[in-house]
Amino acid sequence: MKKGCPYGTHRVIEPKGALPQPAKKIDNTMELYDNEILIDVQTLNIDSASFTQIKSQADGDVEKIKEIMLNIIAERGKHQNPVTGSGGMLIGTIEKIGPALEGKIDLKVGDKIATLVSLSLTPLRIDEILAVRKNIDQVDIKGKAILFESGIYAVLPDDIPENLALSALDVAGAPAQTAKLVKPGDTVLIIGGAGKSGMLCCYEAKRRAGVTGKVICAGRSQKSLDNARRANVADIYVSIDATKPVEVMEKIKELTNGEMADVTINNVNIPDTEMTSVLATKNDGVIYFFSMATSFTKAALGAEGVGSDVAMIVGNGYTRGHAEITLQIMRESKELREIYEELYA
Amino acid sequence: MKKGCPYGTHRVIEPKGALPQPAKKIDNTMELYDNEILIDVQTLNIDSASFTQIKSQADGDVEKIKEIMLNIIAERGKHQNPVTGSGGMLIGTIEKIGPALEGKIDLKVGDKIATLVSLSLTPLRIDEILAVRKNIDQVDIKGKAILFESGIYAVLPDDIPENLALSALDVAGAPAQTAKLVKPGDTVLIIGGAGKSGMLCCYEAKRRAGVTGKVICAGRSQKSLDNARRANVADIYVSIDATKPVEVMEKIKELTNGEMADVTINNVNIPDTEMTSVLATKNDGVIYFFSMATSFTKAALGAEGVGSDVAMIVGNGYTRGHAEITLQIMRESKELREIYEELYA
Ligand SMILES: NC(=O)c1ccc[n+]([C@@H]2O[C@H](COP(=O)([O-])OP(=O)(O)OC[C@H]3O[C@@H](n4cnc5c(N)ncnc54)[C@H](OP(=O)(O)O)[C@@H]3O)[C@@H](O)[C@H]2O)c1
Ligand SMILES: NC(=O)c1ccc[n+]([C@@H]2O[C@H](COP(=O)([O-])OP(=O)(O)OC[C@H]3O[C@@H](n4cnc5c(N)ncnc54)[C@H](OP(=O)(O)O)[C@@H]3O)[C@@H](O)[C@H]2O)c1
Numbered sequence: 016m017k018k019g020c021p022y023g024t025h026r027v028i029e030p031k032g033a034l035p036q037p038a039k040k041i042d043n044t045m046e047l048y049d050n051e052i053l054i055d056v057q058t059l060n061i062d063s064a065s066f067t068q069i070k071s072q073a074d075g076d077v078e079k080i081k082e083i084m085l086n087i088i089a090e091r092g093k094h095q096n097p098v099t100g101s102g103g104m105l106i107g108t109i110e111k112i113g114p115a116l117e118g119k120i121d122l123k124v125g126d127k128i129a130t131l132v133s134l135s136l137t138p139l140r141i142d143e144i145l146a147v148r149k150n151i152d153q154v155d156i157k158g159k160a161i162l163f164e165s166g167i168y169a170v171l172p173d174d175i176p177e178n179l180a181l182s183a184l185d186v187a188g189a190p191a192q193t194a195k196l197v198k199p200g201d202t203v204l205i206i207g208g209a210g211k212s213g214m215l216c217c218y219e220a221k222r223r224a225g226v227t228g229k230v231i232c233a234g235r236s237q238k239s240l241d242n243a244r245r246a247n248v249a250d251i252y253v254s255i256d257a258t259k260p261v262e263v264m265e266k267i268k269e270l271t272n273g274e275m276a277d278v279t280i281n282n283v284n285i286p287d288t289e290m291t292s293v294l295a296t297k298n299d300g301v302i303y304f305f306s307m308a309t310s311f312t313k314a315a316l317g318a319e320g321v322g323s324d325v326a327m328i329v330g331n332g333y334t335r336g337h338a339e340i341t342l343q344i345m346r347e348s349k350e351l352r353e354i355y356e357e358l359y360a
Numbered sequence: 361m362k363k364g365c366p367y368g369t370h371r372v373i374e375p376k377g378a379l380p381q382p383a384k385k386i387d388n389t390m391e392l393y394d395n396e397i398l399i400d401v402q403t404l405n406i407d408s409a410s411f412t413q414i415k416s417q418a419d420g421d422v423e424k425i426k427e428i429m430l431n432i433i434a435e436r437g438k439h440q441n442p443v444t445g446s447g448g449m450l451i452g453t454i455e456k457i458g459p460a461l462e463g464k465i466d467l468k469v470g471d472k473i474a475t476l477v478s479l480s481l482t483p484l485r486i487d488e489i490l491a492v493r494k495n496i497d498q499v500d501i502k503g504k505a506i507l508f509e510s511g512i513y514a515v516l517p518d519d520i521p522e523n524l525a526l527s528a529l530d531v532a533g534a535p536a537q538t539a540k541l542v543k544p545g546d547t548v549l550i551i552g553g554a555g556k557s558g559m560l561c562c563y564e565a566k567r568r569a570g571v572t573g574k575v576i577c578a579g580r581s582q583k584s585l586d587n588a589r590r591a592n593v594a595d596i597y598v599s600i601d602a603t604k605p606v607e608v609m610e611k612i613k614e615l616t617n618g619e620m621a622d623v624t625i626n627n628v629n630i631p632d633t634e635m636t637s638v639l640a641t642k643n644d645g646v647i648y649f650f651s652m653a654t655s656f657t658k659a660a661l662g663a664e665g666v667g668s669d670v671a672m673i674v675g676n677g678y679t680r681g682h683a684e685i686t687l688q689i690m691r692e693s694k695e696l697r698e699i700y701e702e703l704y705a
Binding site (some may be wrong): 136 | 365367369375377378379380381382444445446447476477478480481510511512533603604605606607632634635639649652654655656657658659660661662663664665666667668669670671672673674675676677678679680
């Protein structure tokens, strides 16, 4: 049996020496290396920025969506959207565990897990696409995937429906990072705050900012904002178009008596919202870009361009305990759980 | 006279409502709005990531470089590289000041300034390209530019040669941000540490990390590393290929007794170095991406992919006092000043 690198570089076809995430093409044959885990895949949760792009390219047509997805796999050996660069995650059942891992991990054949590493680096073979759930970015398939030795995962809990866990775990980094950033008394703006990751961030921000703080949930459609309101996750709900920086700045100025946000968290699934985040935030505030549609240069040069000293953080999808923190919110908040079950379960 | 928006949205042709930096095309006619400053341009300092890309597209041919530059201006009304998204900055002489700014700013007609906002948002007209200094990313032109009301600038000091000031001010954000991040005792890795911004970062990091800390200057060519060594800006000098994450990780492991870096600063001018930064940094360390060739998704999903909890910061080109801090280094360090005069003056 062949020996693999913990990071999966042994699967990289092009360019050599790269890691699987930035690689253009990886090997998705399902012959196991000694330190890999083989997963029988049940459902993919496509990253929202990626799925939004694919849906629009396919004009919403399900057969076209399938075709685009299969082409991505054929080209790259992994489900990495070439436009957004992002992936998503999956749930499935452990089929085989490489001998080098035995005794080292708490998994056994037959366990049902969610991978917590991006599909943009996961070797994936799709044999058939069984169902596309367009509104919640989920796709049921027949197929196999590989988890590398350094790859993280969560065993699915018994007390939360599988598809709900999948949806929540896909964005687990967001509320966990919010918990680290928000301090008591902060004014927190969540752009895309009525979406899947947005509501979790609002909830966590409200807990951290406390009664002396203020959480502004900025969404787009009334439908989404009504959901957020029903879940009672914020102090203020406001409808904005996040691609209109100056308009949004004026609105946030009004809502904060000219003070602007201490912390802004960006959870949208569309491009060109960097400057909105910058202009809505205090000069010495913090912006957390969770959105995978964020452009590095637009953020860096845009902030400089308006002389803003704001600190901008790249949304690392992982932070210690992120899966636990996120599932705990689903157990803690009856209102949020109800809405997530309606929307995603 | 037409009234302008402080951020320059009045010059945006496409898409409407956007700010000038992310905009695809801006108006570069030189008829002044009431809150604009007209600059008679002398020299452009093209951002290193951008100029590296242009040079390679032109196969190093000066006439082709000129052609590419003029095409960019014709298409966008600003010098924003379509591949890297980045710009650079300029020096020139104040030719006219809009009446709405009079009395509000400390500039007068005839002052020589460096703009501290990116060329990627600056309306620019090039009438003629006079000289291309290929090795230091500088281009002398005949032409005009506009500075918006919110745009920042520095009056050129008397005691530092102009081209040297231009080179140093182009990267002023980097050492100033380093000063904010590095704490006494830190192990600091500077990737691309022997380049223009890299040496300034090393210098500032060494001052902050102090005798209990360790600054590793990781460059590529021996020539650059020799310069850095001569300037005495680091504790360790090492030659690496920043596009080889696993190799570099092994080297840094060796140099830090397996501890890895507390703070990594990325100052290269080429793509695909995100994972090198992640793997070389402690799990709970900080990475500062100053490189304009950084990909947001490669950083975010790459760190997640290897389960690293590292905090990743987008290199905001501006921070309070950055021009002063950077020029001060040029006054303080005789060794560094000498080398920068050799290389850039
Ligand atoms: N960093 C990571 O590791 C990681 C992991 C997973 C996901 N993500 C990213 O996180 C982002 C959010 O994911 P998600 O699953 O929470 O997506 P989601 O549920 O689809 O939420 C996106 C939200 O953005 C809102 N929105 C879209 N366009 C807008 C506009 N012009 N103005 C204001 N709001 C707008 C939508 O509002 P409506 O509901 O009204 O349409 C929606 O609520 C995505 O970009 C995704 O790629 C990152
Ligand atoms: N955030 C901002 O506002 C802002 C402003 C200005 C510039 N920047 C960015 O900062 C970066 C550095 O700018 P600069 O002016 O300092 O550039 P520079 O002087 O050209 O330095 C780049 C350095 O990267 C090194 N390098 C290139 N390829 C490498 C590799 N494969 N492995 C290791 N090192 C490698 C080069 O080494 P050699 O010398 O041996 O070739 C060089 O010393 C650029 O990406 C630029 O776009 C950002």
